[in-house]
Amino acid sequence: MKEQLEQIRQSALAALDAADTLAALEELRVKLLGKKGELTAVLKMMGKLSPEERPVMGQLANSVRADIEAELERRKAALNAAALERKLASEAIDVTIPGDAVELGHQHPMNQVLQQVKDIFVGLGYTVVDGPEVELADYNFTRLNIEEGHPSRDRSDTFYFDDNDAVLLRTQTSSMQIRFMEEHKPPFCMLAPGRVFRKDEADATHSPMFHQIEGLVVDEHITMGDLKGALIAIMQAIYGQDAQTRFRPHHFPFTEPSCEMDMQCHKCHGTGEVDGGVCPTCHGEGWIELLGAGMVHPTVLANCGIDPEKWSGFAFGMGLERMAMGRLKINDLRLIFDNNIKFLEQF
Ligand code: PHE
Numbered sequence: 037m038k039e040q041l042e043q044i045r046q047s048a049l050a051a052l053d054a055a056d057t058l059a060a061l062e063e064l065r066v067k068l069l070g071k072k073g074e075l076t077a078v079l080k081m082m083g084k085l086s087p088e089e090r091p092v093m094g095q096l097a098n099s100v101r102a103d104i105e106a107e108l109e110r111r112k113a114a115l116n117a118a119a120l121e122r123k124l125a126s127e128a129i130d131v132t133i134p135g136d137a138v139e140l141g142h143q144h145p146m147n148q149v150l151q152q153v154k155d156i157f158v159g160l161g162y163t164v165v166d167g168p169e170v171e172l173a174d175y176n177f178t179r180l181n182i183e184e185g186h187p188s189r190d191r192s193d194t195f196y197f198d199d200n201d202a203v204l205l206r207t208q209t210s211s212m213q214i215r216f217m218e219e220h221k222p223p224f225c226m227l228a229p230g231r232v233f234r235k236d237e238a239d240a241t242h243s244p245m246f247h248q249i250e251g252l253v254v255d256e257h258i259t260m261g262d263l264k265g266a267l268i269a270i271m272q273a274i275y276g277q278d279a280q281t282r283f284r285p286h287h288f289p290f291t292e293p294s295c296e297m298d299m300q301c302h303k304c305h306g307t308g309e310v311d312g313g314v315c316p317t318c319h320g321e322g323w324i325e326l327l328g329a330g331m332v333h334p335t336v337l338a339n340c341g342i343d344p345e346k347w348s349g350f351a352f353g354m355g356l357e358r359m360a361m362g363r364l365k366i367n368d369l370r371l372i373f374d375n376n377i378k379f380l381e382q383f
Pocket of ligand 1: 288294328353
């Protein structure tokens, strides 16, 4: 029996050493230590031994069992470690591979022009303010001296929120004239850029949403000469000293007298023709309308609690997209809103 046990120990240790998977180890465990295993078979014969031999063999059998169990654990740990090693090697990340370059964007061309315009006005002492796009008809029309029934109030031109036409998407930044004068006493110079909304079909020069920049100056003895001087200086700062501009008489309910300012077309240089055909940018006019302006109507000043006998002022409202188109030589307004990356990357 002693030889048998030694034999089991030796062949077991050799087999365990050769096993190279966890499954093979488990198979061996059952075969060696299980109820039907070799060692159990030997132990079952213990009863036939003499009382002197039994403890000796018992001790030997226990030491064989302990050796096999220890070897099993050792092999299991070794196989697990090897498996982990392989997994780590196959999943290794090479941290020295260069990363993907991150492309930096830049300001939208329209905001570039807006920033430039703001800088010029801030340099002239204007205060830049912001106001609501959802506006009361009172601010957008009534207190600007635009009477009930005026065509610009029509539902076919203006986006209203309610049945009594009291709340709307502002159609002009001129609403900011009223909001500003309500809260500030003259003298002041303010600039109010922002979005405005009109029921226009989109084409090369129209969009249902566009941007305006409103300006308002109120002080003592302000005249039309101040208005012209300021606007010419500003346009030259934006478009260059030799930019050609002109003023035309116009009508706005909230200014008197009123005018519009045009700039010579950057495409045809005022001729109205390109390659023998009509200039597509100015439709043959030779001039592009930039803004509406005028002397603040005395009724509007009075509507805001400012004495028109003492104070006078001028106001203007310019289209930001028009300015950007002229500055950046863009000939279709829709390009500004499409946000095609290839287009934007040019600026
Ligand atoms: N609000 C006018 C428009 O949208 C422009 C304007 C502003 C005219 C200020 C006069 C004074 O056409």
